[in-house]
Amino acid sequence: MKPQTDDLSRGTGAATPDAAWDPMQYSHFADHRSRPFHELVARIPTLSPRRIVDLGCGPGELTLTLAARWPDAVVIGVDSSPEMLAKARELDPDGRVQWVEALAEEWEPAAADGPVDVLVTNATLQWVPTHLRLIPAWFEELPAGGTFAMQVPANFDAPSHRLMRDVAARHPRAAELAPGLDRARSVALLETYAALLLDLGADVDAWQTTYLQVLASEEGAEHPVLEWVRGTGLRPVLGVLREDEERDAFLADYERELEAAYPRRPFGVLFPFTRLFAVAHKTGEPTGTPRGNSPDTSEIPS
Numbered sequence: 001m002k003p004q005t006d007d008l009s010r011g012t013g014a015a016t017p018d019a020a021w022d023p024m025q026y027s028h029f030a031d032h033r034s035r036p037f038h039e040l041v042a043r044i045p046t047l048s049p050r051r052i053v054d055l056g057c058g059p060g061e062l063t064l065t066l067a068a069r070w071p072d073a074v075v076i077g078v079d080s081s082p083e084m085l086a087k088a089r090e091l092d093p094d095g096r097v098q099w100v101e102a103l104a105e106e107w108e109p110a111a112a113d114g115p116v117d118v119l120v121t122n123a124t125l126q127w128v129p130t131h132l133r134l135i136p137a138w139f140e141e142l143p144a145g146g147t148f149a150m151q152v153p154a155n156f157d158a159p160s161h162r163l164m165r166d167v168a169a170r171h172p173r174a175a176e177l178a179p180g181l182d183r184a185r186s187v188a189l190l191e192t193y194a195a196l197l198l199d200l201g202a203d204v205d206a207w208q209t210t211y212l213q214v215l216a217s218e219e220g221a222e223h224p225v226l227e228w229v230r231g232t233g234l235r236p237v238l239g240v241l242r243e244d245e246e247r248d249a250f251l252a253d254y255e256r257e258l259e260a261a262y263p264r265r266p267f268g269v270l271f272p273f274t275r276l277f278a279v280a281h282k283t284g285e286p287t288g289t290p291r292g293n294s295p296d297t298s299e300i301p302s
Contacts, residue, residue: 030061032213036275037062037122040151041069043205043279049073049117049147055104056124060088060097066120067096076112078102104128109141116142122151123232129186132196139200144284148197152187154208154274159261160225161233167254173240180236193278202280210274217264224269225258226251 049070054063057077067075076098079085085099092099102111105128109116119138125131139148155161161181168177194206215224230238241247262269 032211032215032273033123034062035211036151036209036277038065039209040122040149040277040279041066041120043277044118044120044147044149045279045281046118046145046147051112051114051116052076052118053078053109053112053116053120055107055119055121057088057099058084058123060084060091060099062122063088063097064092066118070118073117074098074112074114076100078104078107080104105130105134109138115146117146118149119147120149122149123153125150126152126156126187131186132188132192135193135196136200139197139202139280139282142282144282146282148202148280148282149278150193151275151277154187154190154276155272156187158272158274160229160258160271163257163261164229164234164237164254167250167257168237171250173246176240177237180240181233187276190276190278193276197278197280200280201283203283204278204280206276206278208274208276210272213271213273214267215269215271217268223255223258223262223264225262225271226255228271 047070051074052066052070053076054066055078057063057079058081060077063075063077067073075096077085077088078100079088080101080103082101085101088097088099100107100111104121104124109119119142125135128134135148135150142148165178165181168174168181171177190206190208194204197204197206215228217224226234237250238247241250262271
């Protein structure tokens with residue numbers, strides 16, 4: 001979910017000031033950003049949910065695909081960014097989805113005015129430091145046969161994020177920049193998510209995928225990895241460094257590091273990106289077909 005203050009998509013109560021969410025910036029590389037969502041949703045076993053919530057819906061394009069897949073369901077998109085929700089409503093002139101402004105930490109299934117059969121949260125929980133405490137409460141509120149599906153990035157030790165922290169650490173305002181960049185502590189191991197959900201009695205499908213993304217690179221243009229993180233992980237920095245000269249100096253230093261870590265090639269830039277997935281089905285009378293009939297389109301590394 002995008003927090004009102006800062007991929008914070010997706011809602012958080014972070015104290016660090018963050019740049020406002022920019023739906024246009026976030027939509028860059030839309031194909032790469034949407035693929036994990038579709039692979040997550042493909043594992044949801046429910047065919048006929050009554051009510052679906054996309055917690056951290058962002059600009060809404062992906063939430064609308066839930067409405068298309070389950071046309072008889074009430075679909076609710078929740079996000080903390082007014083900018084993102086404005087874009088979502090623009091994309092949904094018929095009002096097919098209910099768009100709700102709320103922080104992930106404060107949202108409760110009871111706010112949906114009825115049983116939530118499917119709760120999806122995609123590329124959101126990394127911005128919610130308390131999410132390991134929230135997940136059990138969300139899952140317990142699902143009816144029998146309900147499904148909780150989550151995806152979080154797990155690339156915080158990749159050069160893109162490590163170099164961002166390194167540049168911030170040598171900046172004169174390092175103490176102000178550090179809190180907004182230390183997101184790794186908010187994302188747990190895949191085994192932790194699986195065990196948490198299994199302890200709740202869920203039927204759990206958990207996997208990890210590293211996408212080898214090829215980002216287009218034009219001569220003279222900004223480095224594509226910098227363009228990527230502008231819409232997500234770099235936002236805490238942009239929220240602190242509001243003076244143009246100060247911001248430009250940071251970005252120039254960071255881009256030099258990225259040029260070395262992710263060299264440009266004739267075909268573009270290779271940008272590996274790891275994501276964690278978990279789908280937890282609540283045992284009981286199913287609301288759709290058995291899990292064994294659900295499509296399996298994601299690669300699950302051993």
